[in-house]
Amino acid sequence: MTQGTDPSAGTIRVFAFVGAAGTxxxxxxxxxxxxxxxxxxxxxxxxxxxxxxxxxxxxxTERNQIRAIRRAMFDFDDHRASVTEFFRRAAxxxxxxxxxxDGMAERIIKRLGLPKPDRVVxxxxxxxxxxxxxxxxxxxxxxxxxxxxxxxxxxxxxAGKLVGRLRVLWRxxxxxxxxxxxxxxxxxxxxxxxxxPDAIEQLCGHIASRVGQVPKVVATRVFSSEEQSLDIDxxxxxxxxxxxxxxxxxxxxQRVARSVRYFTGLDVHVVNINVIGMEF
Numbered sequence: 001m002t003q004g005t006d007p008s009a010g011t012i013r014v015f016a017f018v019g020a021a022g023t024x025x026x027x028x029x030x031x032x033x034x035x036x037x038x039x040x041x042x043x044x045x046x047x048x049x050x051x052x053x054x055x056x057x058x059x060x061t062e063r064n065q066i067r068a069i070r071r072a073m074f075d076f077d078d079h080r081a082s083v084t085e086f087f088r089r090a091a092x093x094x095x096x097x098x099x100x101x102d103g104m105a106e107r108i109i110k111r112l113g114l115p116k117p118d119r120v121v122x123x124x125x126x127x128x129x130x131x132x133x134x135x136x137x138x139x140x141x142x143x144x145x146x147x148x149x150x151x152x153x154x155x156x157x158x159a160g161k162l163v164g165r166l167r168v169l170w171r172x173x174x175x176x177x178x179x180x181x182x183x184x185x186x187x188x189x190x191x192x193x194x195x196x197p198d199a200i201e202q203l204c205g206h207i208a209s210r211v212g213q214v215p216k217v218v219a220t221r222v223f224s225s226e227e228q229s230l231d232i233d234x235x236x237x238x239x240x241x242x243x244x245x246x247x248x249x250x251x252x253x254q255r256v257a258r259s260v261r262y263f264t265g266l267d268v269h270v271v272n273i274n275v276i277g278m279e280f
Contacts (some may be wrong), residue, residue, distance in 0.1 A: 012087060013038075013094035014114050016105040019123025024135035025031055025098050026127050036119065038096035042108065045071045047083055047095075055086035066195075066265030073104070074111045075170045168191040193263055197222050200230070207259045208234050213241040215279045231255060239278040249273040 004099050026043060039136045041048040047055035058078055059071040074080040087095070095114070099105035102120060109117065123132060175182045177280070201220040208217045218235040236255065239249050251271075257268045 011092040012114055013092075014109060014117045015094070015095055016102070016109075016117045016120040017098050018102055018105055018120055018194070019100065019127075019132075021100050023123045023132045025123055029096075029098055032121055032126060033096045036121070037094060039093045039218065040090070040095040041081075041098060042095060043070070043098040044068075045074065045079065047086060056062075056083050064263070064265045068265075070265070071108060078112055081206075086114065087114070088131045105240055114277065149210070149237040195266075200232075200260065200266075203260060203263060204232055204234055204256050207256050209238060211248065211252050212257060213239050213243055213248045214240045214252060218276055229269040230260065231269050232271045233274065234271070235274045235276050236278055237277045238275050239279050245275055249275060 016031050016044070017025060017029065017036055029041055029043060039049065039052070044059040045056050045057050046053055057071060059068040062068040062071055070076060071079065074083065087093070097105050097108055097117070099108065105117065105120065110116075127135075200222045204220045204222065205217045208214055208220070214236050216237040218237060219233075220235075221233040223231040223233075234252065236249075236252060238245055241248075244249075253271045253273050257271045260266065260268050
């Protein structure tokens with residue numbers, strides 16, 4: 001066994017199961033985990049043991065793709081801390097990480113403070129080219145995902161639509177290995193997402209201009225940090241009305257922060273509203 005990076009975490013053995021999105025990893029997750037003798041599975045932000053969620057939060061609970069990616073990568077401090085603490089208490093144990101690439105597996109391992117994997121299994125080792133092609137077509141045509149968790153638990157931890165249940169008895173003596181739930185997330189996991197700063201600035205300007213007594217948005221500036229949080233500066237002009245300048249500025253600040261978080265999935269650190277003049 002390999003010693004974890006955190007001495008207090010005890011001994012944890014790590015494996016990775018890697019394959020591109022939509023190639024059928026989750027359908028085979030329990031089978032591969034049993035073959036590797038892994039106690040736990042990490043899949044899309046969840047820690048799973050024998051189809052039961054024991055820690056974490058699913059990326060499929062998120063309403064947009066950016067937050068889902070960040071959730072799957074344990075990018076949120078409270079999420080990462082809770083899973084790290086779970087494995088500190090669960091050690092000694094073994095865990096299999098499901099990832100779409102070797103790089104993703106490495107980043108998850110690093111963020112959770114786990115040791116390097118003893119073995120990396122790729123989807124091509126356990127599925128034929130025909131099976132992978134069929135899985136890809138199913139994903140692209142129907143947008144459905146398989147989660148290696150009981151449908152009762154998924155119903156409590158999922159933001160999209162439950163489509164049905166899939167039960168494949170890989171081995172009669174371990175029927176839980178085939179218990180899975182088919183879901184349709186509220187967005188697609190395919191492709192990469194990139195948001196230009198100009199797009200965020202335009203969004204901020206549009207939201208600010210829709211607040212009463214804001215006849216003109218003079219300028220918007222967006223600054224990002226390595227933690228993927230945003231600092232936003234907005235220069236506005238205010239017109240006379242029932243609300244004072246401070247109240248109008250606070251309304252702009254609240255609406256911009258809420259809208260940016262909702263539409264982009266990014267964290268907003270601060271929104272600064274600068275009233276640079278009055279317009280009658």
